[in-house]
Amino acid sequence: MAYIPAHPLGQGKRKFWRFYEHELSAWLSAQFNDADKGVTLSSRPAHVGPPESIESNIPSRSFHAERSAFVNGRSPRYQRGSLTVLRHRNAPDTWVFRYYANENGKRVYKRKTIGTLVNLPRRKDAEKAVAQLRMEINEVAGVRPVTVEQLAVHYRSVELPVKAYSTRRGYEIILNACVLPRWGQSNLLSLESMEVERWIHDLKTKSGDPASPATKSKVRNLMSALFSHAIRYGWTARNPITPVRTSSKRKREPAFLTPSEFQSLLRELPEREHLMVLLAGSTGLRRGELIGLRWSDIDFEQQLLRVTRSIWHNIAGETKTLASCKPVPLQPAVIEELRCWRTNSLYRGPEDFLFPSLRANGKHPVDPNMILRIHVQPALARLGIIKAIGWHSFRHGFSNLLRKNGVDLKTAQELLRHANSRITLEIYQQSLTEERRKAQAVAFAELVGVGGHYDDQT
DSSP states (O other), rough: OOOEOOOESSGGGEEEEEHHHHHHHHHHHHHHHHHHTTTSSSSSSEEEEEEEGGOOSSOHHHHHHHHHHHHHTOOOOOOOOOOEEEEEEEOOOOOEEEEEEETEEEEEEEEEEEEEEETTSSSSHHHHHHHHHHHHHHHHHTTOOBBHHHHHHHHHTTGGGSSSSHHHHHHHIIIIIIHHHHHHHHHHTTHHHHHHHHHHHHHTTTSSBBBOHHHHHHEEEEEEEHHHHHHTTTOOOOOTTTTOOOOOOOOSSSOOOOOOHHHHHHHHHHHHHHHHHHHHHHHHHOOHHHTOOBBGGEETTEEEEEOEEETTEEEEEESSGGGGOOOEEOHHHHHHHHHHHHHHHHSSSSSSSBBBBBBTTSBBBOOOHIIIIIIHHHHHHHTTTOOOOOOOHHHHHHHHHHHHHTTHHHHHHHHTTOOOOOIIIIIOOOOOHHHHHHHHHHHHHHOOOOOOOOOOOO
């Protein structure tokens, strides 16, 4: 039995098939090789089938089921169910999800209450609540996702829960704001690489401005992760996002403070904000790591700081990488500042935050964005420093000071707690203008003569 390599498009009786030239060529070569052995093409009836059947003469069980359904005029179909509002006289109206299930070989009608209109006032809210149930129903029935939206539901339930909270929130925003509105109803097998690339190239923000290269790169990488997830589960054979090209090149170099500007800023800040900026600038801590510090993380005897958590929007999670958990050395001057702050702080117990929120009675740390908005940025404005400075700017400044003072790459990687030295070299260690000027002067002097004087020989 010969199976022509093809990819199904659509469902039911009106199913179409897509053929790829390289797969058909391989199939034809196999037929002619058999012809050389005395097996004619006419003696091997051809049936349309998936390309995997080229590699094996025995189709898989799932393929047998699909072929049988196709021959009988039926095909496994993704069940979306019906979401409606059920009216009540003496109780709040409810959202009801209706669907069919296969029990003991019989098709059984099912109904499940999702919630009330009080809890889920909009249809969009009810659809989100029913997405997981819809996925479970189809998974039990052995039906594979057909559209990008259906694939995204499965990806959310399987892949996202194991990621950090900040990563999950970022992925949810990209899916809901960019990917699903445009590609949600697109068939997994009909997505074209160049169409996606043109769409990403033309992406815009809510204000109508072109999206940044970093945003475009994140959208592209998440779409690629979706299709990689589908490949792992055997729902598609190719990732159409792999050939899509995007650039993550920054529009401008990250800003950071010079040592003199940093010192001036410290003198302008109150005690708490002074210590936060000092720690960020002298250790290169990330924002979530800085506000997640508790007094038990500080070893005053060994003069070490242990990073054990990262907090984002008051949700505690693991650090960015395993390398991020390495102890961070503290200078004696910083240790003294920490001792003074612990004496003056209202929350000085081992499990209390270093920088607690007074409004929340120390139950969670202070909002770092509030510190920037109310204290750091006004202080910079008073000093006449016009730079886009955020918490990560202090990490960039720390990295460049290490470079300027000749710290070797491996030591810089360990101090910044990067997973590998490539990140340290490519992202954080940008050369300074003065360094580039000196390097150019050396090359110029050798090229045209010492001191830059040369004789015109013409």
